[in-house]
Amino acid sequence: MATAETAHHEHHDHHPTGLMRWVTTTNHKDIGTLYLLFSLLMFMVGGAMAMVIRAELFQPGLQIVDPHFFNQMTTMHALVMIFGAIMPGFVGFANWMLPLMIGAPDMALPRLNNWSFWILPFGFAMLLGSLFTAGGGPAGGWTLYAPLSIQGGMSVDMTIFAVHMLGVSSVLGAINVIVTIFNMRAPGMDLLKMPLFVWTWLITAFLLIAVMPVLAGAVTMLLTDRHFGTAFFDPAGGGDPVLFQHIFWFFGHPEVYILILPAFGILSEIIPTFARKPLFGYVSMVLAVAGIAFLSFIVWAHHMFTVGMPLVGELFFMYSTMLIAIPTGVKIFNWVATMWRGSLTFETPMLFAVSVVFLFTIGGLSGLMLAITPADFQYHDTYFVVAHFHYVLFSGAIMAMMGGAYYWLPKWTGHMYDERLGKWHFWTTAIFFNITFFPQHFLGLAGMPRRIPDYALQFTEFNVISSIGAFGLGISQILFVYVVYKCIQGGERATQEVWDNPRGLEWTLPSPPPYHTFETPPVIK
């Protein structure tokens, strides 16, 4: 034991400096920072691709890029945002906050943690590198539907390997989260005393382990269909392309909850702080998250109502999908009840949190519209779907992460961020977001198909509005990068509590917390 202790101290007291510190680090705070910065970088890369898409759609006709490049942009924008911005972003929050929230000295598997992060840059080098191969990047949509993806060029193989790497990274990260939460809680930190962010991540981690391997299997089947003579999805060899959609969405639907549940966790931390009241209905919140996670496994075919399912199947997937509104509604009402008669103040994190509750609800309700099978035949593959999932992913997941970033930045850096600029960032983001995506509901209802670089003339006005909104939204995010940069560089010193009497162990530590925290477990009341 003594030698272990000595080795431990040596390791940490003489850690490498400069670049090697970040390459070799096993510290959860360092790795959390790496994840968050990587996520921010990918957010800007994916955002730049969105700008190309909106620039092309600014006017009818083909102006800026050729259709094949447009298709690469829609495909890559989705892959980069989902696997590069949102998922690593949440893992960054988990790395930074889980040990601080449960009173643990670090993640349970620090070396694995280093690996799960450092796989990512290589995975994305491969994915983004495919854009420069002959024939360009993958252009068949992020869902990689067979048989189109079987016919694609070398870039599809690179995408498949990149998905494998990102999957390995996510599963390693998820294993780490589960072991940490099960084994590293401070004495007295019962499961039902854990902050909700920890709960949502525990359930998210199980979802990751359950479905990332299924995606890995699906893309492996694609790979063997492409090169090794199998025929999982090729009818000429006895396969079935619809099978790919089933396997993909068996992964895909739990995946969308992987993208939103940690956001629910972040909201459940921010709202009580600025309402100055404990979270309303803690146990029902935990059960709602578990319920959503369970339902996510039995609703997948609502993404493919139009493939020609029997009526009974369509009804089953319609009703099971609509059931999700119940646990989600429980969460929304609990947040509203938390704010009810609270002493509300609206600092930047709270502005983001309240707007997420409002805008995510819009996305949830358009999701309910899509769940109605007969109506879905009209909405399927239109801009209505695009509007829906941007309301849940941008104004759900991304804006919750931004709220979380403002909420914990003072804790992470030891400096207050610039509140005035933060508010500017919030208002420009929220307004431009709605200018971008609200008109897309109308476009979709009128029948404008998604993933097409051109459109009929009657869609022009709404597309012009949407593109102007998108450019504004893009520029606003540069402000975010600046606010984060400025906060890291300096600013008013943050106090230990930062906010007005917030709950949670992280606020019992100095800002910024020392490199090693909770080496002696804290006492949980």
Next chain:
Amino acid sequence: MTIPSNKSNTRIILQLVALTVFMFGFGYALVPLYDTFCLAFGLNGKTGVTDNQSAVARGIDNTRWVTVQFTSHTASGLPWEFTPGQHSVKVRPGQLADAVYTAQNRAQRPVVGRATYSVAPAAAAVHFKKTECFCFTNQVLNPGELKEMPVRFVVDKDLPADIHTITLSYSFFNAEKYLSAKDKAQLGVVKADADGKS
């Protein structure tokens, strides 16, 4: 530094890794599960197969007619002309019926094709049974060869009363990619541009 816990890290890690491997296998298990489901419930247009005797053993329902329509599709990569020999036939439920498709190879070399089929509406699929079909096996056409391809089927008496029209659709695909050299020799395909494999 040590935190009291019920299980060691290693044990949880092993369990989670086992779960990961299991779910990877589950993804593959979805392939046979999907086929089984489709066959069992007639989903995805998958129709039943029966033999001549049991097809007629249940008698004929003379109270109604069902129109069976035929469509065809040739996938890109297959140099064939493939068309139904008749637009539709009227049958009594329970009665054996014949239809014919014709296929002609437009290429200068023998080509192996394989057909898949589907039945619409989906609710009719389980009640549409074939006793004989060119889609059960690979088909070989020599250069310029024209071949008649028969289908013998029966519409089951249990077909719901509200279904009056059934569409049987065939798609022909080039199957050469999936044939081994031995298969090709058995089917008598000698590739004109022999590359030494066959």
